[in-house]
Amino acid sequence: MDYLPVILNITGKKCLIVGGGKVAARKIKYFLGRVEITVISKDFCREIKEMEGVKLVRKAYESSDLDGFDIVIAATNDEKTNRQIFLDARDKNVLVNNATSKEDCDFLMPAFFNYKDFVVAISSFGNSPKGSKNLKEKIKKYLEGLDV
Numbered sequence: 001m002d003y004l005p006v007i008l009n010i011t012g013k014k015c016l017i018v019g020g021g022k023v024a025a026r027k028i029k030y031f032l033g034r035v036e037i038t039v040i041s042k043d044f045c046r047e048i049k050e051m052e053g054v055k056l057v058r059k060a061y062e063s064s065d066l067d068g069f070d071i072v073i074a075a076t077n078d079e080k081t082n083r084q085i086f087l088d089a090r091d092k093n094v095l096v097n098n099a100t101s102k103e104d105c106d107f108l109m110p111a112f113f114n115y116k117d118f119v120v121a122i123s124s125f126g127n128s129p130k131g132s133k134n135l136k137e138k139i140k141k142y143l144e145g146l147d148v
């Protein structure tokens with residue numbers, strides 16, 4: 001894998017999330033209120049059911065579900081389904097992130113937070129997501145302690 005850190009312009013993009021559990025919920029929140037979001041899943045956790053402005057479609061994933069989308073996040077707990085979503089996305093030129101395989105991603109989600117007019121984003125290039133989260137917390141604390 002070879003990655004370059006960039007900032008993605010999501011304005012006007014149509015975003016599909018497949019999966020309805022807690023990982024899907026976290027990823028949905030990154031897009032919420034900013035772009036059009038559809039979530040396809042066999043079921044949805046309460047947090048997702050309570051979200052406003054998200055279109056929920058209760059079904060098992062199939063390839064044609066990707067038609068018309070620009071970005072897809074594969075966040076089911078079934079690695080085979082997530083792999084299929086990755087392959088379909090490559091086929092249809094849809095940008096893809098697979099939450100269960102760092103190899104199957106056009107882009108990775110960093111651990112990030114906003115600080116003043118900046119965003120601070122940490123990535124391990126997929127090697128240690130938990131490490132990214134921990135480092136984010138440390139940097140956040142450090143910045144909170146700065147008197148600027």
Ligand SMILES: C[C@@]1(CC(=O)O)c2cc3[nH]c(cc4nc(cc5[nH]c(cc(n2)[C@H]1CCC(=O)O)[C@@](C)(CC(=O)O)[C@@H]5CCC(=O)O)C(CC(=O)O)=C4CCC(=O)O)c(CCC(=O)O)c3CC(=O)O
Nearest residue numbers: 099100101102108109110111123124125126128129132133
């Ligand atoms: C490649 C990537 C793709 C992507 O998802 O974008 C990916 C992949 C995988 N994550 C896995 C596990 C966990 N991920 C987290 C947490 C986060 N994961 C995030 C990003 C990324 N995760 C991308 C690379 C980021 C980088 O470069 O560092 C964060 C930073 C951002 C976000 O997603 O929100 C978010 C912190 C949010 C915050 O800021 O708080 C936790 C901890 C937790 O949930 O608390 C665990 C449990 C780990 C444990 O317990 O040890 C597994 C194994 C799954 C399995 O075993 O089935 C895979 C699959 C694989 O490694 O191939």
Ligand SMILES: NC(=O)C1=CN([C@@H]2O[C@H](COP(=O)(O)OP(=O)(O)OC[C@H]3O[C@@H](n4cnc5c(N)ncnc54)[C@H](O)[C@@H]3O)[C@@H](O)[C@H]2O)C=CC1
Nearest residue numbers: 019020021022023024041042043060061076077078081099
């Ligand atoms: N990348 C990341 O940040 C992280 C990834 N993970 C991994 O992400 C996966 C998902 O985690 P959770 O949300 O906790 O799982 P979960 O079990 O809570 O939810 C999985 C969801 O996928 C849906 N689903 C399963 N097969 C489907 C199909 N064929 N079509 C449509 N929907 C389908 C289920 O109905 C359910 O809503 C796990 O495999 C976990 O290991 C876990 C932690 C962090």
